[in-house]
Amino acid sequence: xxxxxxxxxxxxxxxxxxxxxxxxxxxxxxxxxxxxxxxxxxxxxxxxxxxxxxxxxxxxxxxxxxxxxxxxxxxxxxxxxxxxxxxxxxxxxxxxxxxxxxxxxxxxxxxxxxxxxxxxxxxxxxxxxxxxxxxxxxxxxxxxxxxxxxxxxxxxxxxxxxxxxxxxxxxxxxxxxxxxxxxxxxxxxxxxxxxxxxxxxxxxxxxxxxxxxxxxxxxxxxxxxxxxxxxxxxxxxxxxxxxxxxxxxxxxxxxxxxxxxxxxxxxxxxxxxxxxxxxxxxxxxxxxxxxxxxxxxxxxxxxxx
Amino acid sequence: xxxxxxxxxxxxxxxxxxxxxxxxxxxxxxxxxxxxxxxxxxxxxxxxxxxxxxxxxxxxxxxxxxxxxxxxxxxxxxxxxxxxxxxxxxxxxxxxxxxxxxxxxxxxxxxxxxxxxxxxxxxxxxxxxxxxxxxxxxxxxxxxxxxxxxxxxxxxxxxxxxxxxxxxxxxxxxxxxxxxxxxxxxxxxxxxxxxxxxxxxxxxxxxxxxxxxxxxxxxxxxxxxxxxxxxxxxxxxxxxxxxxxxxxxxxxxxxxxxxxxxxxxxxxxxxxxxxxxxxxxxxxxxxxxxxxxxxxxxxxxxxxx
Numbered sequence: 001x002x003x004x005x006x007x008x009x010x011x012x013x014x015x016x017x018x019x020x021x022x023x024x025x026x027x028x029x030x031x032x033x034x035x036x037x038x039x040x041x042x043x044x045x046x047x048x049x050x051x052x053x054x055x056x057x058x059x060x061x062x063x064x065x066x067x068x069x070x071x072x073x074x075x076x077x078x079x080x081x082x083x084x085x086x087x088x089x090x091x092x093x094x095x096x097x098x099x100x101x102x103x104x105x106x107x108x109x110x111x112x113x114x115x116x117x118x119x120x121x122x123x124x125x126x127x128x129x130x131x132x133x134x135x136x137x138x139x140x141x142x143x144x145x146x147x148x149x150x151x152x153x154x155x156x157x158x159x160x161x162x163x164x165x166x167x168x169x170x171x172x173x174x175x176x177x178x179x180x181x182x183x184x185x186x187x188x189x190x191x192x193x194x195x196x197x198x199x200x201x202x203x204x205x206x207x208x209x210x211x212x213x214x215x216x217x218x219x220x221x222x223x224x225x226x227x228x229x230x231x232x233x234x235x236x237x238x239x240x241x242x243x244x245x246x247x248x249x250x251x252x253x254x255x256x257x258x259x260x261x262x263x264x265x266x267x268x269x270x271x272x273x274x275x276x277x278x279x280x281x282x283x284x285x286x287x288x289x290x291x292x293x294x295x296x297x298x299x300x301x302x303x304x305x
Numbered sequence: 306x307x308x309x310x311x312x313x314x315x316x317x318x319x320x321x322x323x324x325x326x327x328x329x330x331x332x333x334x335x336x337x338x339x340x341x342x343x344x345x346x347x348x349x350x351x352x353x354x355x356x357x358x359x360x361x362x363x364x365x366x367x368x369x370x371x372x373x374x375x376x377x378x379x380x381x382x383x384x385x386x387x388x389x390x391x392x393x394x395x396x397x398x399x400x401x402x403x404x405x406x407x408x409x410x411x412x413x414x415x416x417x418x419x420x421x422x423x424x425x426x427x428x429x430x431x432x433x434x435x436x437x438x439x440x441x442x443x444x445x446x447x448x449x450x451x452x453x454x455x456x457x458x459x460x461x462x463x464x465x466x467x468x469x470x471x472x473x474x475x476x477x478x479x480x481x482x483x484x485x486x487x488x489x490x491x492x493x494x495x496x497x498x499x500x501x502x503x504x505x506x507x508x509x510x511x512x513x514x515x516x517x518x519x520x521x522x523x524x525x526x527x528x529x530x531x532x533x534x535x536x537x538x539x540x541x542x543x544x545x546x547x548x549x550x551x552x553x554x555x556x557x558x559x560x561x562x563x564x565x566x567x568x569x570x571x572x573x574x575x576x577x578x579x580x581x582x583x584x585x586x587x588x589x590x591x592x593x594x595x596x597x598x599x600x601x602x603x604x605x606x607x608x609x610x
Contacts, residue, residue, distance in 0.1 A: 199504060200604055212603035219597070288593045292524070298517035299505055 001161050006070040006092050007031065008085075010044075012130040012256065013102050014076025015138040017146060017171060019046045022055055024169035029059045029067055031088070036062035038135040047133075048140035050170060069094035072162055074124070075101045078260070079108055079271040086115045093119065098158045100124045100148060104190050104256070105271025106183050106279060109151035121151040122159060123179045125186045129253050142251045145172040149179030184228035185235060188243045190272055192220035194257035195293040198267070198300060205252035208244065216289070218244055223287040227280030257297075264304045269297050306466050311375040311397050312336065313390075315349070317435040317561065318407050319381025320443040322451060322476060324351045327360055329474035334364045334372055336393070341367035343440040352438075353445035355475060374399035377467055379429070380406045383565070384413055384576040391420045398424065403463045405429045405453060409495050409561070410576025411488050411584060414456035426456040427464060428484045430491045434558050447556050450477040454484030489533035490540060493548045495577055497525040499562035500598040503572070503605060510557035513549065521594070523549055528592040532585030562602075569609045574602050 005028040007018035014030070022028040023046075032039055043056040061067050073092050075085070082103075089099065093116075101108045102124035109121050129142040146166060153159060159175060166173035176182035193204050196217065200207070207213045221240035228235050260267050273294035280287050310333040312323035319335070327333040328351075337344055348361040366372050378397050380390065387408075394404065398421075406413045407429035414426050434447040451471060458464060464480060471478035481487035498509050501522065505512070512518045526545035533540050565572050578599035585592050 200601060202604075202608075206608075207604070210604050210607055212600040212607075216597055216600040216604075219593075219600075288524075289597045292521055292594045292597050295517040295521040295524075296505060299507075299512070299515050299521075302515055302517070303507075303511075 001157070002027070003071040003158065003161055003165060005029065006067060006073045008064070008073060008075045008088055008092075009077035009081070010035070010039075011076055011132045012138055013126055013128070014074060015044060015132065016046060016048070016128065016130050016140050016144075017076070017102065017126070017166070018074060019044055019053070019055060019138065020169040020171050021165060022058070023053050024165070026165055026169070027059070029061060029070065031061050031064055031067070033062065035135045036060060042136060045137045046140060047138070049142065050140070050144070064088045064091045067091055070097060071158060073097060073099045075099060075103065077103070078266075079103050079105055079268045080266040082108060082111065085112060089116065096120065096155050096158070098122060098153060098155060098162070100162070102126050102146070103271070104186070104194075104268055105275060106187065107275040108271055109179070113152060120153040120155055120158075122148050122153060123151055123183060124148045125176070125182050127186075129251065131254075131259060141253065145174075147174055147176045147182055149176035149182045151179055178233070180231070181228075181233040181235065184224070184231065184233040184276075185239065187228070187272070187276055188221050188224050188235070188240060189247070190255070191224050191276070191290055191293070192217040193247065194255045194268075194272060195297050196220075197255055197258040198261045199293065199296045203252045203254050203258070204247055204250065208248045214244070220289050220293070223290050224276070226285050227276060227287045227290070230283035230285040231279050261300070266305060267297055267301050269294060269301065273297065306462070307332070308376040308463065308466055308470060310334065311372060311378045313369070313378060313380045313393055313397075314382035314386070315340070315344075316381055316437045317443055318431055318433070319379060320349060320437065321351060321353070321433065321435050321445050321449075322381070322407065322431070322471070323379060324349055324358070324360060324443065325474040325476050326470060327363070328358050329470070331470055331474070332364070334366060334375065336366050336369055336372070338367065340440045341365060347441060350442045351445060352443070354447065355445070355449070369393045369396045372396055375402060376463060378402060378404045380404060380408065382408070383561075383571075384408050384410055384573045385571040387413060387416065390417060394421065401425065401460050401463070403427060403458060403460060403467070405467070407431050407451070408576070409491070409499075409573055410580060411492065412580040413576055414484070418457060425458040425460055425463075427453050427458060428456055428488060429453045430481070430487050432491075434556065436559075436564060446558065450479075452479055452481045452487055454481035454487045456484055483538070485536065486533075486538040486540065489529070489536065489538040489581075490544065492533070492577070492581055493526050493529050493540070493545060494552070495560070496529050496581070496595055496598070497522040498552065499560045499573075499577060500602050501525075502560055502563040503566045504598065504601045508557045508559050508563070509552055509555060513553045519549070525594050525598065528595050529581070531590050532581060532592045532595070535588035535590040536584050566605070571610060572602055572606050574599060574606065578602065
């Protein structure tokens with residue numbers, strides 16, 4: 001089965017995963033925004049720890065109305081742009097299309113399903129350090145594995161094929177048995193490190209080297225653990241230890257929210273903080289320090305936005 | 306009874322209260338550090354909302370060994386310098402000397418009493434916005450009341466006389482029936498506003514104008530309330546509301562910790578955060594958001610100190 005792919009939001013995430021698929025010979029149609037003219041002229045450059053590569057003839061678009069329906073739509077947008085999906089998606093959808101939201105946070109699939117109740121929807125969790133470092137230019141710094149979990153899907157064969165295509169393209173990929181667990185697991189890292197690098201204007205390495213901030217990072221992870229457990233995603237403390245150790249051994253990194261802050265862009269507070277906080281609260285657990293981080297981030301964002 | 310005063314630490318606090326006493330004709334001996342030469346030559350300037358004044362002939366010293374015993378020693382040092390008191394105080398002490406620590410936080414009197422078990426000790430809480438704005442130059446911006454509470458004192462008449470002297474000098478002053486309650490009440494303001502202005506690099510007015518930071522400030526106050534109540538200082542939620550309303554109506558202000566941070570000086574984390582956190586924890590209450598603020602402050606301080 002030769003799947004036809006579309007990538008909406010060709011940045012650090014969409015550019016890398018879509019780029020790897022295109023490099024391996026898959027048909028990938030890329031939606032660009034500000035980079036459209038540049039990529040049409042110059043192609044797409046990916047600097048990857050697995051080997052740099054350049055895609056010269058990219059199937060590039062700046063409007064989904066110029067695109068045709070695809071088997072798989074990979075959404076790599078910032079969640080702050082998810083309100084655009086209602087108008088961006090329809091030209092790309094046919095009855096069996098699978099939309100994979102490779103995005104941070106909790107609740108993105110629920111919200112998409114409200115607008116597209118019959119759509120096949122999956123969530124993708126990229127365990128990857130990658131940044132967009134220029135027009136049509138992505139840097140892949142560390143890790144890279146993509147975990148995909150079903151939200152609602154009556155065509156599981158396509159999902160398996162996506163994993164196979166990714167693996168063949170050199171991207172480790174697997175299917176999560178429980179998307180809720182997978183999303184909460186990713187929050188173990190995203191909640192402490194995204195917010196703390198912004199509030200303390202620093203990088204991940206500094207946070208795990210200092211005794212006090214490392215203790216706070218761990219406290220935040222444990223709150224996420226309790227929040228997850230209350231929401232039916234059973235994850236043990238060993239996973240928090242693993243995430244902390246992983247970060248200690250990791251390349252110094254500015255998470256996506258830190259880059260958004262440095263560039264005075266809107267922060268993904270809603271899906272990374274507010275939604276998990278509300279979900280945990282509704283299940284009877286108050287993530288107090290996580291809420292404090294959310295409050296600090298909202299103050300910071302309001303100061304420039 | 307004509308009391309002889311000494312002021313140790315002639316900055317925003319010692320300079321204002323000592324200056325007001327000297328202006329009213331009291332004998333006040335001032336210990337200076339870096340400002341000594343300047344004040345010897347130029348005197349002490351206080352710009353006060355109650356009227357500016359200049360003290361030309363100041364009884365100025367740069368070493369307590371050149372000073373003689375006094376009836377009252379007003380300590381206006383930053384608590385980060387309290388380790389110096391063991392050597393600074395002895396030349397100023399006679400059997401009935403009263404030492405008043407006009408300092409922020411919790412536990413300063415306990416720690417002083419460890420070194421001077423028989424000393425008369427009181428704590429002073431200045432509800433004042435004042436800053437040192439130059440050598441021998443203090444700006445008094447708002448409020449000013451001094452509340453003094455006994456820690457250990459076998460000469461209550463002196464304490465009453467100090468209050469009378471201050472009132473006569475134009476400084477509203479009263480005696481707190483319970484120093485523990487008075488110190489915790491002051492922490493209602495100091496804990497949220499000192500730390501939050503540093504972590505979010507802002508001023509009090511911005512924090513109370515933004516909905517999220519104002520909610521967080523109030524959360525922090527409620528944690529301090531629960532901590533206080535567990536430590537035997539019964540204070541109701543109405544006091545938190547009062548402190549918040551007071552700050553909303555207050556002149557925009559950078560608390561002392563924010564000035565210390567801006568000047569890359571050591572922050573008073575120990576007595577304002579760590580000691581109250583430990584005291585509450587020992588009494589069975591975990592001030593979680595206050596602890597997060599302490600952890601963030603320690604990270605920030607370590608980045609420059």
